[in-house]
Amino acid sequence: MQIRALVASHGKRFKFCAVQDCLQRGAPVWFRRSTPAIQRNAPVSRIEKPADSEPARNPSRAGKPTLKTIAEMTGLAITTVSRALGNAPQISENTRRRVHEVAAEIGYLPDRAAQRLKTGRTNVISVLLDPHEEILGFGTSIMHGLARALQATPYHLIVTPNFLDGSNVDAVNYIIRNGMADGLIFSRTEPFDPRVRLLLENGFPFVTHGRTEFSTPHAFVDYDNYAFAYEATRRLIVKGRRKVTIILPPKRLTFHQHMLHGFMTAVREAGIAYEIPDTLDLDSPADMIRDYVRRRSGEPDPPDGFACPGEVSALATITGMSDQGFTLGAEYDIVAKQTSLLLSQIQPKVETIYEDLKAAGEAMGQLLLQRIAGEPVEDLTILQSPQFGFPTP
Amino acid sequence: MQIRALVASHGKRFKFCAVQDCLQRGAPVWFRRSTPAIQRNAPVSRIEKPADSEPARNPSRAGKPTLKTIAEMTGLAITTVSRALGNAPQISENTRRRVHEVAAEIGYLPDRAAQRLKTGRTNVISVLLDPHEEILGFGTSIMHGLARALQATPYHLIVTPNFLDGSNVDAVNYIIRNGMADGLIFSRTEPFDPRVRLLLENGFPFVTHGRTEFSTPHAFVDYDNYAFAYEATRRLIVKGRRKVTIILPPKRLTFHQHMLHGFMTAVREAGIAYEIPDTLDLDSPADMIRDYVRRRSGEPDPPDGFACPGEVSALATITGMSDQGFTLGAEYDIVAKQTSLLLSQIQPKVETIYEDLKAAGEAMGQLLLQRIAGEPVEDLTILQSPQFGFPTP
DNA sequence: CCGCAAATTTACAACGTTTTAAATTGGCGC
DNA sequence: GCGCCAATTTAAAACGTTGTAAATTTGCGG
Structure with a gap:
């Protein structure tokens, strides 16, 4: 000793x-x-x-290589190794290469906790999952896309579920206050969404799925729901439908207005009859939509053209109508927004307009990375066009 | 100076x-x-x-209270504050209370990165999301449940998506090697699942959704798919169906056998005719299932009773059968597994047996916490019974 | 008032990384 | 050989927390 x-x-x-x-x-x-x-x-x-x-040593990471390991192996200082791996300019090409080689050889990966502690950056992107998302894999589609966008980056994807206690705003506040992430992603924006306000006030990077009406710009990806509603309604009219209707999203969400506008524009251009159910919205349970459709189609002067901005509402509509003996494609038509493959696979007679949620997720991820990197938010807005390329029978 | x-x-x-x-x-x-x-x-x-x-200081956490803040405010040492907050036994009740008060007052929250660096524990639970999960919100149901289980704990839920490059095993290996989480949750187990083998070898805590056939026990939550298939088939028989069929999960998954066993038991007990499609499984796209059903029901001696272990397959079956002019409930019956509200809301004539995935997620979360706490895995197994409480028309 | 044990509090080091500021090396002109 | 500049490498401190081991205080019997 x-x-x-x-x-x-x-x-x-x-x-x-x-x-x-x-x-x-x-x-x-x-x-x-x-x-x-x-x-x-x-x-x-x-x-x-x-x-x-x-x-x-802590048993859980016994033997895990660190900068020190590489430093000892190469005979360099820890600082130099850190620099070399970070491709700092002042490191000679020679040592840079050697360090990289050794690091690769022993499978070195930087300790996220240490990096986070030192730099204050978490390398975490958080997704606020909303319980009201369309059940058909909205969450997973977005996640697919995000995962792809973050694939070659050091960022991890962590899910902060809204479902439980506490409102959206609380979750956002928690994340800001405690620096739980470097950026935030969420959907279903309201015109003056309190989450957006909070994030803007704190200069916290985020990308929304959906627009707001704040004068301060922020990064977003949105689907052109005006175009969707306009096109869907127009197609119903082209098919010769006499009275059209649409199941709108809840009034407080921004895209309620967009859809309404697209629908009304098409209706007025054509001078056609229409109606808008006011006891019902896209968040209503499927059986409620089904029952509404069934009841309404049994009353006088029912609509014969349905714009359905979601697959579940389309399925519910089909069921309600067929309960009354109406045949899709003959006595009535549906144009629906399609976000998964399900609807067209199950019921090909429904005409669909596609919204690519996976692409949306990927775009949101990319925008968020750019936002974190400090690019001006004015450039970080994407409006997804509906894809009109689907065959019209 | x-x-x-x-x-x-x-x-x-x-x-x-x-x-x-x-x-x-x-x-x-x-x-x-x-x-x-x-x-x-x-x-x-x-x-x-x-x-x-x-x-x-790092701008991102300027002003964030730390142990030091509390130490200065109370005049105690940092160590003492840490102890008091951890409710260590050697701290006097007096200072313990005072520290807790101050901490609550200034909204102190421990820095996760520092804790993680020091203790080696990440306070992270990782979910491996599989792209082949039933599209109808399997992922989100499980996540709901997990979120609820982890609600009052320091654990965060991070999603490690499988979808991209690399197999399941690579993702698991990555997580073990780099200590990215304290525990792992995944589904769709195979009898000798390589992920399970890897985790067992490394003593890494995990809970699967689904059983395996390893002799070493491990924590799992599983649905009693034997009981489901048996009961579903029996109900079809009770309804007077003459020839039953079932769409099974892919052969390599453990619960393929369970389902097959339940189905065959009911069939053999009743001595009824049956058939099992061998070009098709639950992972097949909905249109493939639909086309198969349509074709088969046009051929001689078609089945008139369908056990569908998924909502999508049930919908696809309905479509395929109605394409041939068969009426559900009259000329044929379906008993389906239901994991969301969709199916029964859309098509109430399908008889369903419920699998509560949210409860499964919550159970998995709880088991994982117990596993991490060191409880013996023998006690950490749950077999969910199908709920037979749904009204049989 | 002393000694002694128990109760309570404390300093220090460490986790693995990045940052700061400084030291070292090499080259070049004299 | 010296001084100086640029290129490269370096030590030390810091991020916020916890574990270890020690110091200090308190209480109590004499």
């Missing part, structure tokens, strides 16, 4: 000889500064464990 | 007077150990910045 280091204060029991000894072997000697307030220090002398007894 | 600290080696330009001075004021003097290989050290003397110039 060998004395490797020694700590001493300048108190009574100062062991001069030990210090001398350490100095000769190049071991560090520590003169401890006394506590400012009270002079408490009693003399200390500490002896390190012998070199062969490894300090008990 | 005041000299507060000084670093010196025992090289030529050793400034003895400066050291003396430091000693007298209680400032630390550092005898730097020379680099082992080459004796490089030249003497150094450093002067600290004046105390009034605040060190430039």
